[in-house]
Amino acid sequence: MSRSRGCPYTAAPGRARAVRRRARAVQRAHASQRSSIGERPVTEEKSKKQFVEDLTDQSDDFSRWYTEVVRKAQLADYSPVRGCMVIRPYGYGLWEHMQRLLDARIKATGHQNAYFPMLIPESLLQLEADHVEGFAPQCAWVTEGGSEKLEERFAIRPTSEAIIGHMYSRWIESYRDLPVLINQWSNAMRWEKVTRLFLRTAEFLWQEGHTAHASARECQEEVLRMLEVYRDFVETDLAIPVHGGPKSEAERFAGAEMTYSIEALMRDGKALQAGTSHNLGQHFAKVFDITFQDEQGKRQHVHQTSWGVSTRLIGAVVMTHGDDQGLRLPPHIAPVQAVVVPIWRKDEDRAAVTQFVGRVKEAVGERARLWVDDRDQYTPGWKYNEHEMRGVPVRLEIGPRDVANRAVMSVRRDNRAKEAIPIADLATRLPVLLEEVQRALFQSALAFREANTGYANSIEEIEAHFASKRGFVAVPWENDPALETLIKERTGATLRCVPIDQAPFEARSQGRRVALFARAY
């Protein structure tokens, strides 16, 4: 038969089975005081079998769990350059699906893709004072070309407002040129002191949208439109519930008039900013001289927005859905949606199973991203663990018994529910099953967030909450920078955003608008 070689996501050599008993024991001792918010009550009941043996439990050391799972599932690896990472095919596959789904939404809202250069002259960066103050310390600089020292050094883009502002000033003359709605998919670099795979790396991949509008009203509409695009994308395709809304002045993007974000809650109870949308007002228009003639022939500065999400979203997926057995990937972005594990004992079985697997592939066709794991050197049990660790949403076991029944045994990754699916039903049942997994992941993340959202009316109550717990705390809020600073000093929690959708808090807020506070990544 034709072996399904060339699956880009094939696992490499397995991992050591030896459990580091001693090391684990030490870790547990150290971790026992830790907040156990990320721990599900049932985890203790692992009864007889540890399905995946060599992964640190989330409740033992969440950071360690994260790093291990990212590397063992082969999402990414460290590079020789400090703070940079190599995104491996399985991780890049996630990114490609995110790109595909988000790009479609960006285009559907009228934007076009373009590409601006990575090198930004220092003089351009310096034009906007807040902007340069925010980013200069984080810039990597190019000072030489070949063997010649450059007259002016270039920053490797930390973000592209400057270069894009420069170009827009040349492209925009009339109100008829507006709005300009451009997005770019690119890399960016920020010289970070502390880095974590995906969450904060020196170089990262992202998209950055940059738009210019004739009016402030239109500009603000764009800001909120894109925030909503992000919310919908992250909730629908990544199955991560988020709160979206404006940030405080303290958390604002360098050079922006107002910053909006979507905020997600990770399983260790820390918040993660998953996307941002900025109203840049006319700051950049003024310093880059981006003007247009309006219908009355009057010269005006444009109003601008910028918005972005990055490969950090991969980290968000890992930390929102992952459990002690490894990743749990949302089917919409899973590089492999269903893995087929063939099983046989005798040669006759093998032939029959192989033939049946071929029919299964045919039946599924393009309805799901299927991979037949027919690698000979691993046992079925080994493959089960491997694919669970890598988060494949559905496993299809096919052995002699299934061939006899003309069915496959499906097992969901999220809850291990088993179901025999007759081959005749597979084409319709599998896509539905994948949608069920997608929804279940969202629901469980939502339930987790609700269980980890508190409510506080005073600094004392906020302190009391963070003394023993993590998660979000909703606080009735009217812009109060002093209180915000106090909360940060006393609890380490920052104002994540003031949710636009206040419905989840109404029951307890008595009509008062709340802001969300949390310790954050």
Added chain:
RNA sequence: CGGGGCGUGGCGCAGCCCGGUAGCGCACCUGCUUUGGGAGCAGGGUGUCGGAGGUUCAAAUCCUCUCGCCCCGACCA
């Protein structure tokens, strides 16, 4: 950027205190038996001990510097 920890075959580690021919498990290769929750036996290959200097007859081991990773804090997307 401060405090702590760790760098030894592909991975996980022992050896370091007390200097003396570099080891174990897994993985990998070959063969046979296996395959419904990380298979078994037999044989085999694998190391500039993170890097640079120093001390010494001799350094994985002692000293100095340096690079990287992890954790906790401060700072920032």
